[in-house]
Amino acid sequence: xxxxxxxxxxxxxxxxxxxxxxxxxxxxxxxxxxxxxxxxxxxxxxxxxxxxxxxxxxxxxxxxxxxxxxxxxxxxxxxxxxxxxxxxxxxxxxxxxxxxxxxxxxxxxxxxxxxxxxxxxxxxxxxxxxxxxxxxxxxxxxxxxxxxxxxxxxxxxxxxxxxxxxxxxxxxxxxxxxxxxx
Numbered sequence: 001x002x003x004x005x006x007x008x009x010x011x012x013x014x015x016x017x018x019x020x021x022x023x024x025x026x027x028x029x030x031x032x033x034x035x036x037x038x039x040x041x042x043x044x045x046x047x048x049x050x051x052x053x054x055x056x057x058x059x060x061x062x063x064x065x066x067x068x069x070x071x072x073x074x075x076x077x078x079x080x081x082x083x084x085x086x087x088x089x090x091x092x093x094x095x096x097x098x099x100x101x102x103x104x105x106x107x108x109x110x111x112x113x114x115x116x117x118x119x120x121x122x123x124x125x126x127x128x129x130x131x132x133x134x135x136x137x138x139x140x141x142x143x144x145x146x147x148x149x150x151x152x153x154x155x156x157x158x159x160x161x162x163x164x165x166x167x168x169x170x171x172x173x174x175x176x177x178x179x180x181x182x
Contacts, residue, residue, distance in 0.1 A: 019043075
């Protein structure tokens with residue numbers, strides 16, 4: 001036991017995992033909703049009344065592992081697909097546990113893993129009663145990741161003006177060296 005008789009170690013992780021499950025079910029009730037690891041960590045500590053001074057990355061993984069196994073045991077979709085990194089909107093490498101528990105091979109490609117998580121999120125929204133669009137919804141990447149990829153795609157589509165030789169004013173070839181002047 002910790003401070004004032006609070007559970008520690010495994011007992012605290014069990015309490016946090018139960019709280020995490022409930023928080024994620026609530027998130028799943030809103031179509032296209034996700035929660036960051038930080039938000040989830042803060043919420044489960046607040047709800048449980050069991051704060052920790054440990055860095056989030058040192059304890060949240062095992063908690064989400066318990067959630068993965070519990071969801072699988074209950075026949076629920078993988079709720080941990082709803083948890084994304086604040087910076088990039090990705091589920092992260094810990095998502096491999098979802099695949100392992102389901103008996104699926106690992107997905108090494110990051111973007112492929114994110115699309116798998118998008119499918120799982122849609123299953124969560126459907127299972128837990130989110131109000132879906134008339135078409136039933138579609139798998140979507142987390143908003144931050146979707147925005148990042150859209151911007152990248154825009155930059156790739158931008159038409160850049162051709163480079164021109166400063167001496168003869170002809171368009172330069174891909175080498176950047178003028179065939180007429182050099």
